[in-house]
Amino acid sequence: MLLAKGNVHDGVLREMLYAADAVTAAGSTLSFVRNRAQLPRMLSLSLSLAAGAHVRVACNYAGGRVLSTEEEYAAAGFGDAGSIDVVGCDACDRDTHCYASGTASVSMRNGLCACLCGSGGCGEACVPVGAPALPPAAGTASSVFFREGVTVRSVFVVPAGASEVTLRHVVLDGVSPVLYVPWMARDGVRIVVQNVSLRNGAVLYVMGGGALRGAVSAGSDESGPVELSVCDVEALNGALVLTGTFPRGLC
Structure with missing residues (x-):
């Protein structure tokens, strides 16, 4: 599953999501919810859907307007119009807004679709692993974080404040592992995720902004x-x- 939710992309040089090579999804859901992009084209990729794969979208904005039809999403780079499932901004759909297998029910709260987690679901989207408090950002933290050829079987947090993060040939295995990649560098950050396997319920979070729980120090509420x-x-x-924000709720 890929869930892109509540992100803001204000760049004009490249689309919010870009892929140099063809992307094939099989037996998975690609869900895009409440994202905003300055360019009229939100995605730049060649997407193929194999057996059991779905693209689900809800309340995304591109080029200053909300996308509301399959044709508008196709023009914004989401693939063939016939393969896109569009959910309206006023609808609340578990398969679009949440990690479905961990969600007991959904309901509208303050105009937003909220996921009520069942057994094994945690956080805002009811993913398999909950969100621990992040450690404080260290003033002497290295600006470069690099991990290659390792297997993660427990919770792991990339130190906040790194301006360059690379994860290459990394395996997350088991229902307990979760890897959090926060960004808080004021001058921006470059994150590279290459050849990463998420197995048996593992989750990789990439998130950031001033709302990171436990990671914000005095005067560092901007990213x-x-x-x-x-x-x-x-x-x-x-x-x-x-x-764009740290997931709500703990398990």
């Missing part, structure tokens, strides 16, 4: 632009979550 590069991510009953 700069983010460049995120994702290549060859394999999700086997796992989830990749992209969000």
Whole structure:
């Protein structure tokens, strides 16, 4: 599952989500909810949907207007109009707004679709693993974070404040692992996720902004632009979550 929810992309040089090579989704849901992009084209990729794959969209804005039809989403880069499932801004749909297998029910709260988690679901989207408090951002933290060729079987948090984060040939295995990549660098951050496998319920969060729980120190409630590069991510009953704020709720 790919869930991109509540992100704001104000760049004009490249689309919110860009892929140099063709992308094939099989047996998974690609869900885009309440995202905003300055360009009229939100995605730039060649997307193929194999058996069991779905593209679900709700209340996304591109080029200053809300996208409301399959044809408008196709023009914004979401693929063939016939393969896009559009949910209206006033609708509340579990399969679009939430990680469906961890969600018991959904309801509208203050104009937004809220996910009520069932057994095994945690946080705003009811993903398999909950969100711990992040450690305080260290003033002497390295600006570069690099991990390659490792297997993660527990909660792991990339130190806040890094301006360059690279995860290459990394495996997250098991229902307990969750890897959080926060961004808080005022001058922006570049995040590269390459050849990462999410197995057996593992979750990779990429999130940021001033709302990071436990990671904001005095005077550091702003974050700069983010460049995120994702290549060859394999999700086997796992989830990749992209969000502008730290997920609400603990398990």
